[in-house]
Amino acid sequence: MGFLDDVGSAIKGAIDKIETAAIPAMISEALAKTDFGDLQGLIDKLRLGGLKEQVNSWLSNGRNLPVTAQQIHDALGNEQVKQLADKFGVPLDAVSKFLADHLPTVVDQASPEGKIESNA
Template sequence: MGLLDNILGALQGQTGSSISDLVSQHLPDLLGQHGIDGLQGLTTQLSQSGLGEAVSSWIGNGENQAVTADQISQALGSPMVTSLAEKFGVDPAQASQFLADHLPQIISTFHGNQTA
């Protein structure tokens, strides 16, 4: 079973929202467990960890800049990525890749920018 299948399985029946919406509903609690104050705190953490240009593209209008799984792992740290992986029953490398793939849209949506 792939990462998306695991995440969808874990969240099944909660709402008909998109995967980004579902993850963004659960991400604030997970972030709080690691001392990060919600999605706003996440954008600050990512910016301070060297991903400021990417985060600015997600918040602003226009195309979202891509990030790698390694960049996400370095910016968030192993405990955060491991917690997410455990929550959804996947390998930390898969969790990092999922975040790299979906955080741009999650943050973009959070900040009211629907351009991906």
């Protein structure tokens, strides 16, 4: 049974990696259909919404500061969060949580030189 457990764990790990790799593209695709337009547009709105310190940490080479779903919601505002939720096809609270969980890493990976690459 140990071998099958190991195989099952390996398969689950591979699936998780594939799903994680798809997140940046999924976010970019959804943003393209909103007023944000792209990742840079979302970052600009988050900075204006009071998350400048967090966003700057994601762009830098240092540690990424965490952000909560509530902070994302507050920074973007209800209408913008609703627009994103509609594009993702999920409830308001789910999109804020998803962005809080994944945006620090997505922005970090899309900005190797401290700026968002144009294809992100």
